[in-house]
Amino acid sequence: MMVGTVTMAQGKRYKDLLFDKADVLTDQPYAADTTSAANRKANLFDLYTPHNDEVRNRPLIIWMHGGGFVFGSKRDDNIRLWSETFARRGYVCAAIDYRMGKKSTLFSFGKLIQAAYPAVLDARQAVRYFKEHAAKFGIDPNRIILAGNSAGAMMALQAAFSNNRELADSLRIKNPAGFGTVNDGPTKVMAVVNFWGGIYNINWLKNEPTPVVSVYGSKDKIVHPGVNKGTYGGQAIYEKAKALKRPDDVKVFEGYGHELYRHFNPLPLHPGKAGIRRRWLEAGQFAADFLAKLI
Template sequence: MIFTETTVDIDQSYNPAATKDEKKAYLFDLYQPKGDDARHRPLIIWMHGGGFKFGSKDAKGVALWSKTFAQRGYVCANINYRLSKKNPLFHFDELVKSSYYAVQDVKIAVEYFKHNAARYGIDPDKIVLAGNSAGGMIALQAAYSSNEELAKLAGLSNDTAAINKPQERVKVAAVINFWGAIYNLDWLKNVQVPIVSVLGSNDGVVPPTHKSAPLYGGEDIHAKADSLGIPNELKVFEGYSHELQKHFNPVFPVGEDTEKRWLQAGQFAADFLYNTLFK
């Protein structure tokens, strides 16, 4: 069923215990189909891109996908997460540390929505993690890596969360990975979580395949998931770069053609979820 209208509740908090200085990092916007009285709807938690340094839940892409998925009957939560105060874009160790802390935030979000499933009319067993770029990376690490594995890679083995819950992973129904990457392909062996990936063939920010740093893009993930029997699909936009732009530039506004590709990516992901989880 397609809903013509949606509702949006902005600036809600998924971590009421957050300190005053951190409150903004734990805000979310909730998109729902207007007039839908179902009580067990699937939830998609969307995470924005920005290299773990920039961006917010108001990003154009996640807002677009949240609205269109809400029209398909999903509940969608665009979440903020803690951003780095350093420079993860040019320092790999900071990139991994930022990923680790963002993953801890997503775990808080998942627990919040599971605890409040009745309040939001969602099915706690049908929570999907989704994101673009850094957001896709967070979704991947949260679903497939353990606290211990990610903390070790980040050099944070003394972190309280990793020590107390070393094998903890987020239990989710699926992952939507838009031009993100995973740090270790072997982490896919940990769980059989379905995954759908979309990327541009000319992406130089998050390459489709492994090049130098331990970072494995959508093409690598697709091949590994196939070998492990994990339900997955991959869509490649030939000739396009990061964020499905012709020439990626985070400074310039996104044009209509790029938005159309984003909508195509969303439709591809929606078809995958329907055929994998609901058909």
């Protein structure tokens, strides 16, 4: 079928790959706070839109990369893959960078997760920015989805279900005001895509009715699918959702670990392997099927 000057495949918008490619606008700021060069660099996004799409008022997915809050980029291979393929389904996708902790905290779990706090504030800011500029980007401010893998998924979950005060208390942040406002409540979004991430307090799921679609590997030792070190993974989230009678869904990749690797090794990552890419695409399709039912 033809839409404008672009040839579209047959299928269902938001579920199937309809557009032949996505257009990308890079390194755009989403935060007005430019108090430091580091913040100016951190608070940037790349925007992916369906090529020659004439539809406006589209859902937006904000994608947040993993990396334990100390590594990673909005241009990681998996983030680019999901941003492009979801844009080809008809979404607008914003892949964001965010403030991260120091690499010296990598081997201190307590300090590592504290870096989640400013990252969550950045996720909230990104949602505010796109709601304020919805007309400019052709998006529906009432259909914004937070999505991410690993640390990015943790950001999405904490932003959607916790308020800043309880998050700061949970992470034992001594001076939360030093990172920004402490008064924000849960960020109102349409859904959360949780790729092998977790929430810090399972009872926060009661704060909002936001649906969550989770994907994880059954042998994930980085973010345990159940409960480990005060983090509740995809399995625990899904079980709590069932108890709350919510429409969440979950997909498990049996025999695989973190990031859907057979044997996860973050130094270095090998995202170019065909099997890993295939599993990332499969995870994306599962999330797309779930989101299409909501839309």
